Amino acid sequence: MAGSADVVVAGGGVIGLSAAWLSAEEGISVRVVDPAPGRGAAWVAGGMLAPVAEATFGEEALVGLFLDAAARWPAFAARLTEATGMETGFQQCGTVAVALDASDRAEIDQLLDFRHELGLDTSRLSSSECRSLVPGLSPAIRGGALMPGEQQVDNRAVVLALVEACTRAGVDLVAERVASVSVGRDGAADGVVTQGGTLIPAGTVVLAAGAETPRIGGVPAAVVPPVRPVKGHVVRLQTAGTHQAFDHIVRGLVHGHHCYLVPRADGSVVLGATSEERGYETTVRAGAVHMLLDDARLLLPGIDEWELLECIAGLRPGSPDNAPFVGPTAVPNLVLATGHYRNGFLLTPITAEAVAAYLATGSIPPPLDAFPADRHLAAAPPAGA
């Protein structure tokens, strides 16, 4: 490891790697410190880029951010493939939301009205329209909704391509765990200290360790982002064929439970996901897997014949308002890029571009500037109140 870099990124998930890559392409020298790049939540995720399906009551402020984020994906995916020669699995496949019973149907209809009010591109589907769009759906389906503009990527292909893009752009990947941020006598961040005690100096420190970000030491309590781990189980299945099982992402509402099935080009399907507040643990639990499979087979009875490839769990970096923390903090030279919760893939290009722009110009561009990284301090009651 030679000399000090302009920037050290603590955490090489989809956010840290993409921010490092685009910053390096701007001529900034970057080091990413991560014991297992790409193996956090990004390895587990469904890879849906779903601004419409994620638009929900009370989160109107996020919809514009999500739509802007989604619009950047076609160019970002093309750039990543051009830089590496590697595919990302990017496709505009659309989403079909389906309801199993009458109250599921009512919930989908309510969301449909809300999304129409926001001007989003979605339309009501009858039961037979759902079944003609998604072969194999159960005749019990009560109908649903189409979101034709939704996209997906292959999450694992994306992080593998980002590692390659970083390497080609000259990013130094250091396989160590960050224990703490180093803060100099002037109160400014000047590097990170690894678990082994090595100081890795840098002009700017970017904290991008996903759900683990608050566990990195050396950061004043008020600056630690209020990020919490939200556990999600996923089941990976393989259909009999080697081509995409169905065209659209399927989002199911099954007696009030949410699940999704994301069909990949190679015939595999990602079935997700639970949402559990259990702290920092990623044990795969039988009950969670059972529930996902049980719900999914009510929608698509044919999955009983599919091969069970993998059961895995990961930790989403949840934030109190479901928006990310991207930008400078009260500690000079300490920048946050975390808290992307359920939409870290959707928000990857917009976050990476914002971090690279901040490092080059000193300001976070719109629309992410509407979500300052220290906004939780404004929301907190004054001390002693």
Ligand SMILES: Cc1cc2nc3c(=O)[nH]c(=O)nc-3n(C[C@H](O)[C@H](O)[C@H](O)COP(=O)(O)OP(=O)(O)OC[C@H]3O[C@@H](n4cnc5c(N)ncnc54)[C@H](O)[C@@H]3O)c2cc1C
């Ligand atoms: C079940 C599930 C399904 C999901 N589905 C989707 C989806 O369909 N679409 C979507 O947009 N998003 C989805 N997400 C969310 C998305 O995966 C996350 O928002 C995204 O991965 C966050 O990226 P990140 O880089 O901040 O964190 P991560 O991907 O978790 O990466 C964090 C990295 O930091 C490293 N790290 C941790 N601690 C340290 C340390 N002390 N020092 C150095 N490195 C450290 C880890 O090794 C890891 O590589 C899903 C998440 C889950 C769990």
